[in-house]
Amino acid sequence: xxxxxxxxxxxxxxxxxxxxxxxxxxxxxxxxxxxxxxxxxxxxxxxxxxxxxxxxxxxxxxxxxxxxxxxxxxxxxxxxxxxxxxxxxxxxxxxxxxxxxxxxxxxxxxxxxxxxxxxxxxxxxxxxxxxxxxxxxxxxxxxxxxxxxxxxxxxxxxxxxxxxxxxxxxxxxxxxxxxxxxxxxxxxxxxxxxxxxxxxxxxxxxxxxxxxxxxxxxxxxxxxxxxxxxxxxxxxxxxxxxxxxxxxxxxxxxxxxxxxxxxxxxxxxxxxxxxxxxxxxxxxxxxxxxxxxxxxxxxxxxxxxxxxxxxxxxxxxxxxxxxxxxxxxxxxxxxxxxxxxxxxxxxxxxxxxxxxxxxxxxxxxxxxxxxxxxxxxxxxxxxxxxxxxxxxxxxxxxxxxxxxxxxxxxxxxxxxxxxxxxxxxxxxxxxxxxxxxxxxxxxxxxxxxxxxxxxxxxxxxxxxxxxxxxxxxxxxxxxxxxxxxxxxxxxxxxxxxxxxxxxxxxxxxxxxxxxxxxxxxxxxxxxxxxxxxxxxxxxxxxxxxxxxxxxxxxxxxxxxxxxxxxxxxxxxxxxxxxxxxxxxxx
Numbered sequence: 001x002x003x004x005x006x007x008x009x010x011x012x013x014x015x016x017x018x019x020x021x022x023x024x025x026x027x028x029x030x031x032x033x034x035x036x037x038x039x040x041x042x043x044x045x046x047x048x049x050x051x052x053x054x055x056x057x058x059x060x061x062x063x064x065x066x067x068x069x070x071x072x073x074x075x076x077x078x079x080x081x082x083x084x085x086x087x088x089x090x091x092x093x094x095x096x097x098x099x100x101x102x103x104x105x106x107x108x109x110x111x112x113x114x115x116x117x118x119x120x121x122x123x124x125x126x127x128x129x130x131x132x133x134x135x136x137x138x139x140x141x142x143x144x145x146x147x148x149x150x151x152x153x154x155x156x157x158x159x160x161x162x163x164x165x166x167x168x169x170x171x172x173x174x175x176x177x178x179x180x181x182x183x184x185x186x187x188x189x190x191x192x193x194x195x196x197x198x199x200x201x202x203x204x205x206x207x208x209x210x211x212x213x214x215x216x217x218x219x220x221x222x223x224x225x226x227x228x229x230x231x232x233x234x235x236x237x238x239x240x241x242x243x244x245x246x247x248x249x250x251x252x253x254x255x256x257x258x259x260x261x262x263x264x265x266x267x268x269x270x271x272x273x274x275x276x277x278x279x280x281x282x283x284x285x286x287x288x289x290x291x292x293x294x295x296x297x298x299x300x301x302x303x304x305x306x307x308x309x310x311x312x313x314x315x316x317x318x319x320x321x322x323x324x325x326x327x328x329x330x331x332x333x334x335x336x337x338x339x340x341x342x343x344x345x346x347x348x349x350x351x352x353x354x355x356x357x358x359x360x361x362x363x364x365x366x367x368x369x370x371x372x373x374x375x376x377x378x379x380x381x382x383x384x385x386x387x388x389x390x391x392x393x394x395x396x397x398x399x400x401x402x403x404x405x406x407x408x409x410x411x412x413x414x415x416x417x418x419x420x421x422x423x424x425x426x427x428x429x430x431x432x433x434x435x436x437x438x439x440x441x442x443x444x445x446x447x448x449x450x451x452x453x454x455x456x457x458x459x460x461x462x463x464x465x466x467x468x469x470x471x472x473x474x475x476x477x478x479x480x481x482x483x484x485x486x487x488x489x490x491x492x493x494x495x496x497x498x499x500x501x502x503x504x505x506x507x508x509x510x511x512x513x514x515x516x517x518x519x520x521x522x523x524x525x526x527x528x529x530x531x532x533x534x535x536x537x538x539x540x541x542x543x544x545x546x547x548x549x550x551x552x553x554x555x556x557x558x559x560x561x562x563x564x565x566x567x568x569x570x571x572x573x574x575x576x577x578x579x580x581x582x583x584x585x586x
Contacts, residue, residue, distance in 0.1 A: 005033070005036070008033060008036065008038050011038050012031060012038060015029075015038075015040060016029060019043050020065075021065070023043075023045070024060065024065045024066050024070070025045050025046075025060075026045070026046045026048065026056055027043045027044065027045060027046055028043065028044050028045070028046040028047070029042075029043045030042050030043070048079075049079070049082060050075070050078075050079035050080060050081070050082030050083050051082070051083060053074060053075050053076075053079045054075060054079070054080075054083065054227055054228065054231055055227060056074070057070075057071045057074040057075060057231070058071065058227050058230060058231060068234050068237065068238075069238065069580050071231070071234055072231075072234055072235055072238055072573070072576050072577060072580060073577060073580060075231070075573065077547035077570045077573055077574050078208075078547075080569060080570050080573050081107055081208075081567075081570050083228060084107070084171070084566060084569060084570075085107045085108030085109075085171060085173075085566070086108050086109060086110075086173075086219050086220065087108050087109045087206075087208065087219070087220050088109035088111075088204060088206050088217045088218070088219060088220070089217065089218040089219060089220050092217050092218040093206065093213075093217050096204070096213045096214075096215055096217055097213070097214075098211045098212065098213060099180075099192050099193070099195075099212055099213060099214045100178050100180040100181060100192050100193075100211075100212040101178065101180070101210050101211055101212070102153070102154075102175040102176055102177045102178030102179075102210045102212070103157075103158065103159055103164070103175065103176050103177040103178075103210050103492070103507070103510070104175065104206075104207055104208055104209055104210040105157075105159055105161070105163065105164035105167055105168065105174040105175060105176040105177075105207070105210075106151075106152065106164065106167035106168055106171075106172050106173050106174025106175070106207045107168070107171060107173065107207055107208060107566065108171075108173045108207050108208065109151075109173055109204065109205060109206050109207060109208070109217070109219060110130075110132060110150045110151025110172075110173035110204070110205045110207065111130060111132075111150070111151075111202065111203070111204045111205075111216050111217060111219060112124075112129075112130035112131040112132040112149070112150040112151060112202070112203065113129055113130065113131045113132065113199075113200050113201065113202060113203075114131070114132055114134055114190065114197060114198070114199050114200060114201050114202075114203055115131045115132065115133055115134070115145075115149065115199060116133075116134055116135070116183065116185060116188055116190075116199055117133075117135075117142075117145065117185075118133070118141070118142050118143075118144055118145020118146070118148075119145070120145075120199065121133045121145040121146075121148045121149045122144060122145060122148045124148075125148035125149070130150040131148075131149050131150055132149060132150060132151045132152070132153055132203045132205060133145050133146060133149035133151070133152050133153070134153045134154075134181065134183065134190055134203075135152075135153075135154050135155070135163070135183070136154065136155050136156055136183055137154050137155070137156040137157045137161060137162070137163065137176075137489075138152070138154060138157075138161075138162050138163040138166070139162060139335070139339070140162070140273065140274045140335060140336070141339075141343075143166065143274040143278075144276065146163070146166055146167070146170075146172070147170070147276070149172075150172075150173070151172065151173040151174065151175075151203075151205045151207065152167050152172065152173070152174040152175070152176075153174070153175050153176075153178060153181070153203070153205060153212065154174075154175070154176045154177070154178065155177075155178055155179055155181040155182070155183060156176070156177060156179070156490075156492065157176040157177050157489060157492065158176065158177055158488055158489065158490075158491055158492045158495070158507070158509050159176070159507060159509040159510040159542065160477040160481075160488045160489075160509050160541075160542055161176050161177075161488070161489055162489075163176050164176050164542075165542065167207075168542070168545070168564040168566070168567065169246060169247070169248075169252065169564045169565065169566075170252075170564075170566075171564070171565065171566030173205050173207035174205075174207055175205055175207055175210050175211075175212060176492075177492035177496075178210075178212060179492070179493065180192050180193060192212075192214075195214075197214065201214070202214070202215060202216050204216060204217040232260060232569060232572065235572050235573050235576045236260070236572065236576070237576075238576045238579055238580050238585075239572055239575045239576035239579055240554070240575070240579040240584050240585070241550075241553065241554050241558060241559070241560060241561065241575040241578065241579065242262050242263070242538075242559055242560030242561075242575075243260065243261060243262060243560060243561060243562075243563070243568055243571045243572050243575060244261055244262055244263040244264055244265035244266075244323075244325075244538065244540075244560050244561070244562040244563075245259075245261040245263075245264055245265065245562060245563060245564065245565050245568055246264070246265060246266040246267075246268075246540060246544075246562055246563060246564055246565075247261075247264050247266075247267060247315065247565060248267055248268050248271035248272070248315075249271070249272075249311070249314070249315060250314045250315050250317070250318045252565050253315050253318040253319055253565075254318050255565040255566070256565035256568055257318070257319075257322075259565055259566065259568035259569050260568055260569060260572055261322075261565065261568045262322060262560070263319065263322040263323035263324060263325075263409070263560075264315070264319055264322070264323070264324040264325060264562070265325050265473060265538050265539075265540045265544070265560060265561075265562025266325060266327055266413075266473070266540035266562050267312075267315060267324060267325060267326045267327065268327055268330065269308065269311070269312075269326060269327065269328065269329050269390060270329050270330065270331055270336075272307065272308070272311040273285050273336055280307065281304060281307035281308075281311075282336065283350065284300060284303045284304035284307065285300075285304055285336055286336060286337060286338075286347060287300035287303070287304075287351070288300035288301055288304060288386075289333045289336060289337060289365075290337070290347075290351065290353075290358070290361050292361065294385070297383070297385060298385050301385055301386065301388075301389040302389075304389065305389050305392060305393050306393075308389065308390060308393035308394075309392075309393040309394075309396050309397045310397075312326065312393055312394050312397040313397035313400060313401060316397055316398065316401055316406070316408040316410065317401060317406060317408075319408075319409070320401075320406050320407055320408070321407045321409065322409060323409040323411055323448075324408070324409060324410065324411060325411040325412075325413050325450070325471075325473060325540070325562075326394055326410070326411065326412050326413065327413045327415050327452060327540075328376075328377070328380060328387065328390050328412065328413065328414055328415060328426075329379060329380075329386065329390065330375055330376050330415045330416065331375060332367065332370035332371070332373060332374065332375045333365065333374070333375075333379070334362070334365045334366065334367070334370060335370075337362050337365065338362075344358055344359060344362070371478075371481070371487065371488075371489075375415075375416060376414075376415040376416025376417070376452075377414050377415060377416050377417050377422045377423075377426060378416065380414070380425075380426055380429075381422065381425055381426075384429060387426055387429050388429055388433055391412070391429060391430050391433040391434070392433050392436075392437060394410060394412060394447075395410075395433060395434050395437040395438075395445075395447075396437055396440075396441075398410045398445050398447065399437055399438065399440075399441035399443050399445060400441070402441075402443050402445050403441060403443055408445075410445075410446075410447040410448070411447065411448040411449075411450060411471065412430065412447060412448070412449055412450070413450050413451060413452050413471075413473055414426050414449075414450070414451045414452065415451070415452040415454065415475065416452065416454060416455060416478070417451045417452070417453075417455070417458050417465065418455050418457045418458055418461075419457070419458075419461055419464065419465065420461070420464040420465050420467055420468050423449075423451055423465060423468040423469060424468055427449055427468055430449060434447075448470045448471055448536075449468070449469065449470055450469045450470050450471035450472060450473065450536075451465060451468075451469045451471075451472060451473075452472075452473050452474075452475045452540070453465075453472050453473070453474045453475065453479065453521075453524050454474070454475030454476075454477070454478035454479045454482070454541075455478070455479070455482050456479070456482055456483055456520055458524070459479075459520040459521070459523050459524035459527075460520075460523065460524075460527075461527075462523070462524040462525075462526075462527040462528040462531075463527040463528065463530050463531045464531070465528065466527075466528040466529070466530075466531035466532040466535055467531055467532075469528075469532075469535075470532070470535070470536070471535065471536040471537070471538070472524060472525070472528055472535060472536070472537045472538070473537075473538045473539065473540045473562070474521055474524065474537070474538070474539045474540070474541065475540060475541045476512065476517065476521075476539060476541030476542065476543040476544070477509070477541040477542055477543075478541070479517055479520060479521075479541065480508050480509055480512075480513060480517050480541075480543075481509075483513070483516055483517050483520065484508055484513075486508070486509075488509055491509075495507045495508075495509075509542070510546075511546070511548065511549075512543040512546055512548070512549035512552065514549075514552050518552055518556070521539075521553075521556055522556050524537075525537050525556055525557050525558070526557075529557075536559050536560075537557065537558050537559055538558060538559055538560040538561060538562055539553055539558060539560075539561045539562060540562040542563075544561035544562045544563045544571065545561070545563025545564055545567035545570065545571055547570055547571070547573070547574035548574075550571065550574035550575050550577070550578045551574075551577075551578040551581060551582075553578075554575065554578035554579065554582065554584075555578070555582060561575065
């Protein structure tokens with residue numbers, strides 16, 4: 001065109017320049033030329049990838065077209081997320097047919113061979129073969145296979161299921177609730193819509209959309225753009241709300257710091273019993289769980305305490321000078337006892353127990369609804385010796401680090417509370433154990449005592465709870481579960497139907513429900529701060545990493561949100577954009 005119609009070409013370039021100067025953006029321009037005359041048809045903001053959006057925004061800043069606030073507003077959280085994870089090549093993806101759909105529980109993309117259990121995944125990985133772990137649903141015994149797999153695909157589970165939570169924490173591609181998948185462990189195959197795929201066949205996962213492909217789709221490497229650091233400095237210039245991370249070990253904590261986390265908002269003590277180097281502490285925990293009298297339970301806890309202390313100390317050391325919130329043990333204890341007969345035989349042999357006696361003990365622990373049973377603070381009240389052990393481990397780790405010249409900022413969070421009396425009960429134990437530890441080490445130290453608001457009743461009596469708690473952290477996973485009456489692990493089929501039939505607008509475990517759960521959050525903050533004006537409030541449920549909820553949390557008065565390490569940059573951006581929209585400033 002430049003050669004054949006030079007004057008029209010120049011006119012088009014001039015108009016493009018005028019439009020871009022007017023709209024201060026890269027545009028998609030449509031035009032036609034009829035009998036040598038140029039006609040402009042329309043223009044609109046041009047679509048772009050995350051890398052392109054980042055590059056364009058900073059180029060326009062340097063050219064003086066837009067200011068720093070506009071740069072921060074130009075990137076969507078999804079575009080920023082693209083920069084942090086490997087993804088499927090969109091052009092190649094279009095050439096392949098989606099064979100199944102599930103919930104997009106973990107970011108990015110993954111390509112690998114089908115494996116049906118953790119041992120096979122580890123064997124493939126040892127041979128440098130990328131693999132996709134396919135399970136009905138995962139449990140703690142699958143953690144090492146989940147760690148070694150390139151991606152995770154489950155037939156059951158929701159956005160807060162075990163697989164989803166673990167995968168997001170590691171920044172690993174994961175799709176859950178893909179109910180089209182039928183697994184045959186005997187034949188070592190899976191079937192989807194009548195077609196069978198055997199172990200070793202290739203799958204590709206789009207974890208950002210929840211799509212599954214039966215062939216290899218090309219990947220795009222996650223190469224960090226050199227402009228990323230410059231952009232994140234601008235983000236933090238406007239961000240008011242803090243961003244912490246959910247991390248359970250020193251490695252994840254360091255990753256989160258590298259991504260800009262300002263502390264840990266959720267350290268789940270029980271995660272030391274999953275995965276790498278968990279064999280010994282898990283053995284001690286099982287001894288405690290299976291103990292049938294106080295004496296043997298206390299003896300088992302005494303053996304467990306050093307492992308708890310070292311787990312706490314390692315992460316406190318990494319977070320030196322940054323706050324670290326430890327949540328006391330929360331999951332139902334039956335999750336930690338072996339479920340298969342093979343594993344039960346191993347444990348019975350280790351403990352010198354009769355297999356039938358072991359099975360009977362496990363059966364006695366059965367609860368009809370374990371998520372609403374003996375867990376959280378209830379465990380510490382029924383068995384105060386369990387709380388004592390956790391406090392002693394945390395306080396000892398803090399005292400040792402203080403003596404070594406570090407600055408541990410310990411926060412202890414009691415989960416699943418319903419009233420102030422529970423916290424008084426636990427705080428009395430904490431005070432006693434702290435005095436013992438300080439006397440033993442000859443050193444004084446401070447810590448913060450708070451609670452997790454995850455039951456509606458706790459939000460409604462937050463003014464009373466704040467008499468004891470110095471901080472609130474809203475556990476939106478359980479708060480959503482308790483508010484809707486949906487089991488977060490089993491609700492997938494119901495939610496899909498409800499969304500399809502427009503009974504509810506979206507999956508509340510994925511998209512934060514502002515109407516009711518949000519109202520409980522606001523009530524909890526307002527009532528809590530009536531009692532304690534400087535009450536620190538945060539979010540540690542998965543919604544803390546949901547960029548669409550950031551604006552709500554900011555306007556509700558949250559001091560910080562806490563999310564998985566790999567979601568920290570996205571949360572920082574969402575928090576900055578919320579502050580800019582509200583006209584807030586540091």
